[in-house]
Amino acid sequence: MIQHCPSPTELDDLELLVSGAYAPLTRFNEPGSVVTLALPDDVVEAELVDPEGLPLARVSTDGALEPLTHAQYGPFRRLHLTPTQVREHHAGATFVPVADALTDADLADLRGLGRVVLLALTGTGTGSLSPVALLRASLAAAALLDDAAVVAVPLPAHGDADADHALGTRVVATYAGPDPVHALADADEPGELPEAIAAIVEEDRPAPEEQGLVLFFTGLSGSGKSTLARALMDLLLEQGGRTVTSLDGDVVRRHLSAGLTFSRADRETNIRRIGWVAAEIARHGGVAVCSPIAPFAETREQVREMVESAGGAFFLVHVATPLEECERRDRKGLYAKARAGEIPDFTGISSPYEEPEDPAVRVDTTGRSIEDALQDVLVALDRAGFLHLTGADA
Numbered sequence: 001m002i003q004h005c006p007s008p009t010e011l012d013d014l015e016l017l018v019s020g021a022y023a024p025l026t027r028f029n030e031p032g033s034v035v036t037l038a039l040p041d042d043v044v045e046a047e048l049v050d051p052e053g054l055p056l057a058r059v060s061t062d063g064a065l066e067p068l069t070h071a072q073y074g075p076f077r078r079l080h081l082t083p084t085q086v087r088e089h090h091a092g093a094t095f096v097p098v099a100d101a102l103t104d105a106d107l108a109d110l111r112g113l114g115r116v117v118l119l120a121l122t123g124t125g126t127g128s129l130s131p132v133a134l135l136r137a138s139l140a141a142a143a144l145l146d147d148a149a150v151v152a153v154p155l156p157a158h159g160d161a162d163a164d165h166a167l168g169t170r171v172v173a174t175y176a177g178p179d180p181v182h183a184l185a186d187a188d189e190p191g192e193l194p195e196a197i198a199a200i201v202e203e204d205r206p207a208p209e210e211q212g213l214v215l216f217f218t219g220l221s222g223s224g225k226s227t228l229a230r231a232l233m234d235l236l237l238e239q240g241g242r243t244v245t246s247l248d249g250d251v252v253r254r255h256l257s258a259g260l261t262f263s264r265a266d267r268e269t270n271i272r273r274i275g276w277v278a279a280e281i282a283r284h285g286g287v288a289v290c291s292p293i294a295p296f297a298e299t300r301e302q303v304r305e306m307v308e309s310a311g312g313a314f315f316l317v318h319v320a321t322p323l324e325e326c327e328r329r330d331r332k333g334l335y336a337k338a339r340a341g342e343i344p345d346f347t348g349i350s351s352p353y354e355e356p357e358d359p360a361v362r363v364d365t366t367g368r369s370i371e372d373a374l375q376d377v378l379v380a381l382d383r384a385g386f387l388h389l390t391g392a393d394a
């Protein structure tokens with residue numbers, strides 16, 4: 001039986017299916033259900049493992065799940081209770097679904113309800129706070145109430161608002177059993193937060209100037225990616241205040257991706273490796289400047305997702321210098337070799353380049369100085385609020 005690591009949303013769904021929180025639903029891929037699992041082609045049975053390889057459950061041909069092990073690690077794992085455990089510990093309380101940090105007004109609303117259980121909806125894509133910050137904020141809120149407990153419910157979003165609302169309502173009702181559910185009022189304006197909660201939110205949502213940032217230059221060989229990336233890094237280092245890491249295409253291929261070819265599969269692997277490292281840099285608030293060709297839109301999107309789920313911002317720069325100009329420059333003599341058939345799968349000649357449809361900025365360097373072309377990038381970064389750099393000729 002093959003091992004398969006589900007996506008973060010599928011892992012959340014798996015936990016809720018196995019815990020009984022999705023009852024009466026007990027398996028993936030029931031007709032009409034948004035709780036789905038995509039297995040690799042032709043696979044109908046698999047052992048589902050977490051990202052570290054711990055076997056969580058077996059899924060059989062008919063879609064039935066056989067639980068194997070419960071996840072034991074991860075921050076606040078102790079707050080992940082099944083509905084049965086919640087009934088044992090918290091019967092008689094009022095149940096309150098919580099998707100965001102509680103405001104002063106929310107807390108005032110909850111006082112007087114007696115014992116409350118805050119069901120923190122920590123699933124992938126559900127709230128704007130990270131799961132750990134939502135739990136920290138909910139625990140801080142509980143400490144400000146007379147008698148409150150927090151339970152983590154990893155209810156993910158499935159991209160269908162109506163279905164997700166219906167599913168969420170059912171899950172909350174399953175946890176509450178016969179006890180009352182209290183919905184917090186939808187505020188039009190963001191409300192005032194108690195000091196302890198505001199500090200948690202601030203730490204989780206840094207200002208754009210402090211947020212981890214991945215500057216991703218994509219374009220044909222010879223378009224000017226490395227040149228612009230290097231010039232930008234120099235300005236950043238001159239200004240100081242941020243840690244900066246370069247992930248240049250050629251350099252990565254000499255180290256992290258040594259041995260990979262230019263086949264589609266190897267290029268995707270190369271870009272995902274760059275994305276993985278860049279996301280870790282962003283997670284710690286650093287700036288990663290990447291400059292690979294990255295010819296495939298789907299792989300670039302995967303990098304964006306990796307970076308954003310690590311709390312970073314992804315800023316895509318399309319260095320849109322046309323093929324004719326790149327070939328005219330032919331700084332490394334590679335285009336001549338590719339035309340002569342000496343280099344197979346050469347981007348722009350015998351291998352595709354998918355132009356980004358929605359880059360943060362597009363720069364054609366033809367007939368322009370490096371400083372001038374860089375200025376377009378600096379202006380876009382400034383407008384987005386991520387970096388405020390002044391070019392050498394500004």
Ligand SMILES: Nc1ncnc2c1ncn2[C@@H]1O[C@H](COP(=O)(O)OS(=O)(=O)O)[C@@H](OP(=O)(O)O)[C@H]1O
Pocket residue numbers: 220221222226249250253262266267268270271291292293294295332334343344345346347351
């Ligand atoms: N077949 C083929 N196609 C494209 N490029 C080739 C090829 N063979 C070698 N080179 C050299 O490798 C550099 C591109 O590597 P990347 O890692 O950026 O490419 S990719 O993102 O994995 O597609 C690229 O560097 P840059 O010129 O800096 O883009 C080339 O120097």
Ligand SMILES: Nc1ncnc2c1ncn2[C@@H]1O[C@H](COP(=O)(O)OP(=O)(O)O)[C@@H](O)[C@H]1O
Pocket residue numbers: 219220221222223224225226227228291319329331365366367368369370371373
């Ligand atoms: N406005 C410009 N911006 C960037 N590079 C330019 C510009 N004008 C000319 N060039 C030249 O184009 C070449 C681009 O090479 P490089 O930066 O290595 O591209 P890539 O990393 O995309 O392969 C360099 O020789 C650079 O000096």
